[in-house]
Amino acid sequence: MIGIYDLELEKLKKIILERNAKRVLLQFPEGMKKESLEVMRELSSVCEPVLSVDPCFGACDIRTIPEADLTVHFCHTRMVEDERVVYVPCFSDADLIPVVKKALPLLPKTVSLATTVQHAHRIEEVREFLESEGFKVLLSKGNGMEYPGQVLGCNFSAVQGHESQAILFIGSGRFHPLGAAYYTRKRVIAADPSSMLVQEILPDQAQKEKYARISKAYDARVFGVVVSTKPGQKRFSVAQELAEQMRGRGAQAFVLVGDMITPDVLDYLPFDAFVITACPRIVIDDWKNYKKPVLLPEEAVELLKITQG
Template sequence: MLNYDFNIEGVIGKIKKLNAAKIALQFPEGLKVHATSIADEIESKTNSKVIILGDACYGACDIADQEMMNLVDIIVHFGHTPLPLNYKIPVIFVEAYSRINIEDSIKKSLKNLDGYNNIGLVTTTQHLNVLKKMKTILEKKGKKVFLKKGIGTSEGQVLGCNFSAIKNLPVDAYLFVGSGNFHPLGIKLFTKKPVIIADPYMGDVRSIDEFSDKILRVRFAKIVKASEANNFGIVVSSKEGQFRLELAYHLKEMIQKSGKKAVIIMMNSINPTLLMAYRELDAFVITACPRIAIDDANMYEKPLLTPQELEVVLDKRDWSNYEMDEIKYDENKNIINSI
């Protein structure tokens, strides 16, 4: 049995209902190993022509709707939930819920949650289907569990750039259920409260605090290095869910007012090789995915900053008021272009 529920029968039903003749399948990196078998199954059970989109994709911020307009009728996107964006062609989102058992990890986490009564429960798309079950286990052990719906996210769901579901919760600590350090690090930097990880894949329970301290030390070093910079590159991504050009203009003005120089560089995907060409630039500010500057820092020769980190560099913000960059939306599904 597959480790994830791809809801293929449901997808086929929707394809038939929409009478879609041409379909594109989009997968995040971790689910691409399942792409060919899913493409085969959909093609054999429908009359549709199916193609797999092979480019890297890390979130619903990067749906290939623009590129595939006029080429396919629908996109089936696996592994993420929709963002408040106006996608150009119909997109079927398939959460790809994990089938892993979370019960033991939650029970194991109770020891680490000792002393904390009010708990913010957080997870990712892959475990949203068992969120209520997680809550019940914690409540049975006397914990008060806080959940809230976010803007562009479900109850208890965070993305690497969207923490609206946990903003201002009156909790003592957060329990993150899922794998890796990526989301817990974001929760820690955003809330500054204790974050415990219950990882059902590794079977362990751990705190993110030490890792987060290490990352903050790296951030501080990057800010110090960028303080010597005179020429900045402000990077804007053309990906629909990361596009913050107005913010880039604002940052450019801020840099110029501080007596330094800045240029805006627009690109789709950002990588060290592409930025290497700009030898005369001393540092980059990333208005695209907020996690590029933080999580990929070591891949880049020059400092990469978030917009809030640039404020620290330019003495507009105090380091003690460090804030995680987020991609936020207004009620009209527009990305907010301010810090």
């Protein structure tokens, strides 16, 4: 264990030896970079570890370099098919039941379960506990996901189409529960086993933010449709089709391409508004940090229906 996470280093060493990888590039999400030195020391017995210091946002954000025989990507499961990449999920040893007990008064009788990969190995315990308390629990595996209940900020298929009245999300941060409320239009109870904080996110809140973004873009006439170069976010054809559709509705729309999509990059470009085909976090979590409007693709279409008829 490194901190509260199981980085499965013995298993990883075996894989490195079996693959005969001499130099190995290590990728950690920001919150885990503080553990990198300990991991590098440990892996030095079987290879030459090299740390990627670039930000790493998710399973979509894979980095390989020709100088390394292998990339080890920590804390996510496979999204991009690349045989040069090994994924280590980093399971947390946090007990989920105490925070679920705290969330009980907010739960309806039928509830869907969602979590991030860090807690996915313990979600079955949550299901058993809730069922013993008399709840009907819906737990399913989403498209492209490795574990039941596992969601990504860009993939809520594990909880979509469920006949539940609400979603119990177990994990940290606001992005996943807000995204779940946005895409399912259901109430989300977010229970964080680290902070023991339980919060309720109403679908209206997600929809209100959506219409605030659309109204901010109301006067925009020239749009940049942004594509990311990150391997799991690159949706070039989606951007092209969207730009074409927008032009068909009377807007001026151009495709833009970039790796780091931030306010520093977009706010100074000569476009009135941006449509983001990359990670939805840029819009759902960060839109208030941009001076110019940023929209999800479906929001751009809705905006044009309102403004162009």
